Structure formats: C-alpha cells, structure tokens
Amino acid sequence: METEVIDYTVNGDSFCGYLAWDENISGKRPGILLVHEWWGHNAFIREQAEKLANCGYRAFAVDMFGAGKQTDDPVEAQSFRDEALKNPVALEARFRTALSLLQQHTLVDSKRIAAQGYCFGGGVVLTMARLGVDLRGAVSFHGALARTTPGQRETIKAEIQVYTGGADTLVPPDQVGHFVTEMQEAGAKFTLVSYPEVLHGFTNPCATERGEKFGLPLAYNREAAEDSWQGTLAFYEKLFS
DSSP states (O other), rough: OOOEEEEEETEEEEEEOOOOOOOOSOEEEEEEEEETTBBBSHHHHHHHHHHHTTOOOOEOOOOOTTTOOSHHHHHHHHHHHHHHHTTTHHHHHHHHHHHHHHHSTTTTEEEEEEEEETTTTHHHHHHHHHTOOOSSEEESSSOOOOSSSOOOTTTTOOOEEEEEEEOOOOOOOHHHHHHHHHHHHTTTOOOEEEEEEEEEEEOTHHHHHHHHHHSSSSSSOHHHHHHHHHHHHHHHHHHHO
C-alpha cells in the first residue's frame, strides 16, 4: 500500500486529498474518486480509499469542504454541508478539480474513472452524474436522492448504483420514488438497492455511537455495509472490464 496526501487549491481556497494505491500492481489502473460524509474528510473516507486500493484501484479521497474542516458535531457538520451546497458552481469546480488531479496521475487510466460517495458525498456524486460529468460510474451509499435540477435525457453518462436504507428517515420513500422516476425519464442506466429496516449511515461503524450520542436516526449495519461493498466491487469489475 502506498498513500499520498495531496494539497491543492480551488479558486484560491485550500483543500487536502488522499490518494491510495497498491504499489505491487503496475501500469495504469482505473481511478475511483471518493466523496466524504457531512462530517468532512476524515479517517473513514481514507479507509474506504485504502480498501479500494487493496482491490487494485487508484483511489482518491477528495475534500469538498476545505482543508481542516472535519467534525464529530452534527451542528457543525450541517454548517459545513450547507456552506458547500449553497454555491453549486463552486461545488462543481471542487469536484472537477479533484477529478482532473486523479485523471492526470501517472498511475491512472484517465478514461476509466468512477466516483462514489457517502451521505453528503453520495448526493454530490449523483449531482455530478446529473450534470453529465465524464464518469463511467457513480455509486451512492445512503446519499441524498433529492435534486434541484433533475437529470436530462442523454445528459447522464455514468451508470449509477444507489444503496439506501429502507428505514432511512433522511432519505424517505417518496424521495426514493422520485429518484427512480427521474432516472427512468432521463434514460439513465441505474440500479437501486434498498435494505429493509436499515437506517442512515449504515456503512460507517461510527454511525451507531453518533446516533445515540446526538439523538440522530443513524446506525451502522454490518450486513448492509458488506453487501453494498461487494455489490460495488462487482459493479466496478463489470464497468472496467
């Protein structure tokens, strides 16, 4: 395992990403962009990048809030998220800059890039897919499915996978239904998996403790976490073969 902390700027603001790859696998490999939860760029998103690196991918955990902006406080996390979402142009610029960094890396096949995100990051990844950003695939784990501007027919280039909790009150059934309708009307190729009785944040082992501490409807679910991970790996294997 090799890792590299990458500092970069977007429109004068500082950001800090994390690249991971397996040094024993030579040549250009597919790249995966990872977008963090509303807690910010923390140890969890770096661990996910390392897991992908162990599977042979070049994984880049990006920073969408700004260097040093991470927290365990949901009030502060919400302020980070709201600040990022209030300027869609800046949000897109941050994503595209990180995407370019990954595409330009000497170990990455620039034509085989996907993105995956968690919670806030899942919503970001789906937004970029709706905008027609040049991605082969987009994966959302317990991400927001609502949209300001729906995807348009022939705009979405990425094949999409969504994993959501059936008991996730932050992504309720009507939001799931509207997303399915939107994707069908946009002509997108997508898969949506809903896990019965599973709450928001199910991939993150810290979710249960945070939910109990702050009275939030969050909980880790090992079965859903492992199933969604294996589903994602199978998706990438098919996508990049």
